[in-house]
Amino acid sequence: MTGPEETVDLAATLRALRRQADLSQRELAEKAGVPQSTVARIEAGRATDVRFRTVEQLVRAAAGRLTIALAGSAGTEPPDTRSLPLVPHEGLRDAAGRQCPPHLDAREVREPxxxxxxxxxxxxxxxxxxxxxxxxxxTYRRDRRERDRRRRAEEVRRSVRIRRFTGGDLPATSWRFVAELPDGDLVGELRAHEVSVDLLLGYDLGDRREVVLDGVLVRAEARGLGIGRRLLEALRIELQRVGIVRAHAIAEFEGIGFLIACGYRVETGRPVAFSLDLEAEHR
Incomplete structure (x- = not known):
């Protein structure tokens, strides 16, 4: 028999299953062939006499599986068994004390x-x-497509790794940093190159070098996740490691604010870009 310390929280388990299966209460009830009111009572903890058959139907409808084993039979779980993560906002309630839909991503409202x-x-x-x-x-968003987009973005934020790419046909004076996912998928890249200040000025300054930033690119769906800032931070750390104390960049539009936010300063003494538009003179 199962001891009191091993009892299963059926309400939390069903909500967690429903989140994994991406099913609303109504959708789960329809798939399981049980009334939605039954699902609601179970999840609210108000059902104390749920039939085993009902539990089995609900678990199977949520793509889960019931496993019954004797006490002390450790190591007998099916090979494809994995732990069921709880709903992240399990303890969150609305003003009426009701739980938020587990298949959606709810969050607490503290300010407008x-x-x-x-x-x-x-x-x-x-x-x-x-x-x-x-x-x-x-509050929570009912739009599942927007929810899925946000979940994917958060997964990218958590799993992306930044590293300096070396080797291959990359020249020794070229710097390349990549932002990639665990499967090797590239979501961002930074490129820069070294310049010799000695050659530029014509003086022997002890092989003084500086770096010019060629560009920072981040895939459209991965923007706004701090990946560009992390690429620039990786560049800064590498500059410190090799003893280079200055980096230059040219930017326009939103790139200006981005570089300023990352610690770059506008150099008023640097060259200014000009253009001559002959076509505009005849408009």
């Missing part, structure tokens, strides 16, 4: 900018008594 419905969030520090609407305790 946390809630998409707070259209006044951009007005600045508006005092709470003047808020047009009360803030909910929690």
């Amino acid at each position: 900018r946390d809630w998409p419905g707070a259209w006044w969030a951009a007005w600045g520090n508006l005092p709470p008594p003047l808020w047009p609407l009360p803030l909910p305790a929690a």
Whole structure:
């Protein structure tokens, strides 16, 4: 028999299964052939007499499997068995005390900018008594495509690795850093090259070298995750390691603010770019 310390939290387990299967309560109920009210009661912890057959139907509908074993029979689990991660926001409740849908990504609302419905969030520090609407305790997005995009982005943020690429046909004075996923998929790249200040100025300065940044590229769906900043940080660390104290870059549009945010300064004494548009003169 199973001891009290080994009892399963059926409500949390069912919610975790539903999250893994990406099913709403209604969808799970339809697949399992049970009333949605039954699923709701189980997940709310209000069902204390759930039939084994009902549990089996729900688990199978969520692509899970029930395993029954004798006490002390360790090591007898099926080879494809894996632990079931709990719902990240399991303890989050709305204002009425209800749990948020486990298959969606819920988050706590602490200020207007946390809630998409707070259209006044951009007005600045508006005092709470003047808020047009009360803030909910929690919020989540119903759009599964947007949810999946955010999940993929978060997975990229967690798993991406930055390294300097060397070897191959890369010249010794060329610097290349790559941002790649565990499977080798490239999501970002930084390229730069060394210049000899001695040759540029015509003086012997003890082989003084500087680096010119050629560009930082990040795949469109991976932008906004800090990958470009991490590439520049990897460049800075490598500069310190080899004893180079200065790096230069040329940027325009949003690249200017990006470099400034990463510690680069505008050099007023550097050359200015000009263009002559003959076509514009005849418009």
